[in-house]
Amino acid sequence: MDRILIRGGNRLQGRIFISGAKNAALTLMPCALLTDEPLTLRNLPRLADVDSFGHLLNQLGASTAIEGSRPEDFGRVMTIRAGRLTSTEAPYDIVRKMRASILVLGPLIGRAGEATVSLPGGCAIGNRPIDLHLKAMEAMGAEIELAAGYVKAVAPGGRLPGGRVSFPVVSVGATENALMAAVTARGGTVIENAAREPEIVDLCNCLVAMGASISGIGTETLEIEGRDRLHGATYAVMPDRIEAGSYACAAAITGGSVELAGAEANDMRATIAALVEAGVSVEEGKGSIKVSADGPLRPITLSTAPFPGFATDMQAQFMAMLCKADGASVLTETIFENRYMHVPELARMGADITVTGRSAVVRGVAGLVGAQVMATDLRASMSLIIAGLAAEGETQVSRVYHLDRGYERLEEKLSAVGADIERIGDG
Structure with missing residues (x-):
């Protein structure tokens, strides 16, 4: 070692x-699951977590391609295309390596109407429950079941209706998951007490570039009007x-x-x-x-x-x-x-x-x-x-x-x- x-x-x-920001990159990559068109991310850092997340997207049926990147370059350009999802399950052997894997939950529900995700791993820095993620999905109409170390979420009728999400405490990850689930819901969603981190703003801007309708970016109240579909985009990581x-x-x-x-x-x-x-x-x-x-x-x-x-x-x-x-x-x-x-x-x-x-x-x-x-x-x-x-x-x-x-x-x-x-x- x-x-x-x-x-x-x-x-x-x-x-x-x-x-490019690690925390932003790991939030932007799952956005590719929301469309069948390619999402190209520039200024992507060369990190083990980015590689692991790429492997997770591959498991779900997305292709990942590195373009125009030389070994001496710092940032990379990655094009992710999820033309057809071949799975809606994020398995334990990948998810255990990093907590950010839970961020496929929202986009999988938004795109496929269902998701099965292993409870996440990552740094051992304390108790970081995902209950706020799950309550956000439920507030938007998802049915949640926990069994054998996995979260199974289903949108009745194949599509979330949307709703009002009010977080009791600020949660960056839960805000990110709620955003990605809401952008393709049938109706509108309001997220109250949303996280305001720059990485949240970066995610919102990327989703808007893909055709999402989001207002209140950078504030504690986000209003999302669901779209029938999103399209591809090219976006630079902050x-x-x-x-x-x-x-x-x-x-x-x-x-x-x-x-x-x-x-x-x-x-x-x-x-x-x-x-x-x-x-x-x-x-x-x-x-x-x-x-x-x-x-x-x-x-x-x-x-x-x-x-x-x-x-x-x-x-x-x-x-x-x-x-x-x-x-x-x-x-x-x-x-x-x-x-x-x-x-x-x-x-x-x-x-x-x-x-x-x-x-x-x-x-x-x-x-x-x-x-x-x-x-x-x-x-x-x-x-x-x-x-x-x-x-x-x-x-x-x-x-x-x-x-x-x-x-x-x-x-x-x-x-x-x-x-x-x-x-x-x-x-």
């Missing part, structure tokens, strides 16, 4: 090109705001200066505000963000929240960065209850972190030291990389398949801005 080896202490300086924020933390902890080419500042307001509060200089340009850290980092207080609040997917990276702050920071995780599994690994590198319930106090230390550490989930993996970049000596990060799920060519990008980092195999 591969490991990442980092020799810390180098100041990062230069330009990093930000890839830049990855989490990747950009991760590299911003890497630049800051090393006292570096890095331009994040392609990053969209308007999608990262909470991250940028937290960086500035921590003493990091952020310059916004047209289609890029420059992050510089010349002086000591300042301690801050952060609490994760749905967009436009501070993203839970940035919590681990900020925790690593704040290990070098001059004072004590307080982080509170409100989204997932088990998202501090990186803390013991950071402690192996000399970090001083105390966790009480959903809050963590991070007391800045004079220096981190390299160690052998183990990745526990995707964003936790990146926190260990960030800490390793600033640590004295060598850091080895194992179980890096987590990183491959969400960061495209990480070693190559960091090496280009001065990091001493490489991937090594056990052999």
Whole structure:
């Protein structure tokens, strides 16, 4: 199994090109199930999760073709065509690998009137039930049955009538599934307390490009008028705001200066505000963000929240960065209850972190030291990389398949801005 080896202490300086967003790509790909015409996605990141989702679409009868993509290119162009669905079942052996697989539920019901989907897997960061997904389908007229680890959903008469979906709490995935089910319903659907993440906006814009009727995009109330059919489209995946924020933390902890080419500042307001509060200089340009850290980092207080609040997917990276702050920071995780599994690994590198319930106090230390550490989930993996970049000596990060799920060519990008980092195999 591969490991990442980092020799810390180098100041990062230069330009990093930000890839297409993982979380957006995995939401846009199932849109192809809603039409028999091709959907072409540009700026698709080269990630293990994208490949896994492509395999899942193949299982359902869709073809996937990579066009005009050279090995040296970062983004890919993928054309997905689901001319005829050969199956409406998403099997356990694929779905168990990533939670995003549940996002075929809505489009399968919308296109075929039925879906059988295994309960999902993904990172072990806490309890992430899909009850909100199922209640949304029921609110639009689906009949739901749970049996033997599978969800079976059926639209009576072969097509959902539509309805009113009111989420008790904000859920990104449930909002996405509800949207994809609603766009081909017989009637209208209103989604209340919808998630407002940029990836939701990206999904709405892609669906509109395919002929969907959606109003209220970017707000907490979405109104969808169902269409008899959608058509194909060509659409570019938005830049990855989490990747950009991760590299911003890497630049800051090393006292570096890095331009994040392609990053969209308007999608990262909470991250940028937290960086500035921590003493990091952020310059916004047209289609890029420059992050510089010349002086000591300042301690801050952060609490994760749905967009436009501070993203839970940035919590681990900020925790690593704040290990070098001059004072004590307080982080509170409100989204997932088990998202501090990186803390013991950071402690192996000399970090001083105390966790009480959903809050963590991070007391800045004079220096981190390299160690052998183990990745526990995707964003936790990146926190260990960030800490390793600033640590004295060598850091080895194992179980890096987590990183491959969400960061495209990480070693190559960091090496280009001065990091001493490489991937090594056990052999």
